Amino acid sequence: MTRLLLMALLAVSSSASAIVIRHDLDDSKYRVPTSEFPALVDMPGEGHGVLIAPQWVVTAAHAVTWQTEIEEVLINGVPRDVERLVVHPGYRKPPQELINQALATGDATLIRVLLASSDDIALLKLSQPVTDVSPAALYKGDDELSQIAKIIGKGATGTGATGYGNHDSHRTELRRAFNKITSAHDRWFCYVFDNAPSALPLEGMTGNGDSGGAALIQVNGQWLLAGLPSWTVAQGDVRTLRQGLYGQTSCNVRISHYMGWIESNMSSQAQAGG
Template sequence: MIRFFFLMLLLAAASTADAVVIRHDVDDSGYRVPASEFPALVDMPGEGHGVLIAPQWAITAAHTIPRGSDLRNVMINGVSRDVERVVMHAGYKTLPQALIDQAMASGEAMLIVVFLASSDDIALIKLTHAVTDVAPVQLYKDSNEPGQIAKIVGKGATGTGATGHSSNGPNRTALRRAFNTITSAHDRWLCYVFDAPPTALPLEGTLGNGDSGGPLLLQSDDHWLLAGLGSWKVVQGDVRTARPGRYGQTSCNVRLSHYIGWIESVISGQSQAGANNSCMGSTCK
């Protein structure tokens, strides 16, 4: 899912990120990885991801939580895991239909960019039972992300930076990983640009449809820590005709260092705000 500012995705309820979109001059086999590369990846129903961050807790972008239907289970390491409850951040805002209509009429989506940038697109999923066969991923708590090389992982839609990918899916494919350089980090967001060769990294890539909530990882010593979650993307030109996943587009990820206090308070059971925004299934709105 990543919430792209394209008309086709806006029509689909502002659905948001993809599997990894790759360089046009590097073979796809260089990006494909086995499931063992990142067993803590959470598969949301249909499309979208999350990450296991504690034995009984996963984290995701709030917009991946299904609307109007129960989130009864998620998949982790090929096993279905029952969901006890979902905790949405109180600052999460659903994209208004009026902004979608405006973008459809004009082809310009700057008001949507402003709206999404002001939302807290983050949610925690409490599992019914602790996961014992997968090690949770540690969170990146420092605020020095700009300039670092990030690893991104996902199994959504795919394509190349030269042509982009189809907005019509499929939005769940093979697991891929790629790398990119963090260009900015401010308050809620970590962002990077999908550069074209020759300035691109050897395995440069970006997320696209089907990978919202998927991990952005930064390396600390010998460990990859979870620093961000795929959320939305900025593109140039008319959103009614632009093609997602092309070179030059900017991807923005939920910046987890900004939310460490909220995450820890919810997991420890000390957050009244978290308790007030707990939900199950169709109550997650």
């Protein structure tokens, strides 16, 4: 099985998952320059992370564990060497048996159940501190429900009316959109991609290749990192399902749930001097 086929399968349950937009708005309204969020990190090939300290990047575990090794990432257009990868011990990668079953039957329910109980988060320690980009501040509150999230990424794109295909590019142009958080508990917060008239003026959702990127909440005029795009809830045969359609739900790793793990790992690595 090729990596592309695997990522297409996981997209409906744990998306490798630019921004999918409203069908009734021009794409130019969603396009933004790099200066919109320079702390966004490009992983090799596809996927994102976010710079949260001069020498630390946070990302979704599944956005990096499919690669044999992460030696370098791109921040603000500049290559940065990676010293080490720290994956949360609670991350659970779908076993090949479940993947084979889903590919044979089109039913990814058990993969979705497994990943919903997984800690899909990882840290990258850079070899050298980043001095030309300000790290993103973290959202530490537990009141994400009903707040408006700003989502940013360069992954697959399309519209809510047509979605996008499994073979569409997972690395496009930088876009940003907004959505209202409809659920928040434990590891996750999620939102639904609504159609007009229920949609926000720049409603959107993440696509393949946006995983590990930024879902931000505004506090006192500052956008804080609250979540990492992770997986999508969509019904249908995973082998033929169109992704990015209205009514689908995007779930994000909830940063507030992992503050202790993030801070303890950065602190212990710093004390170790490595």
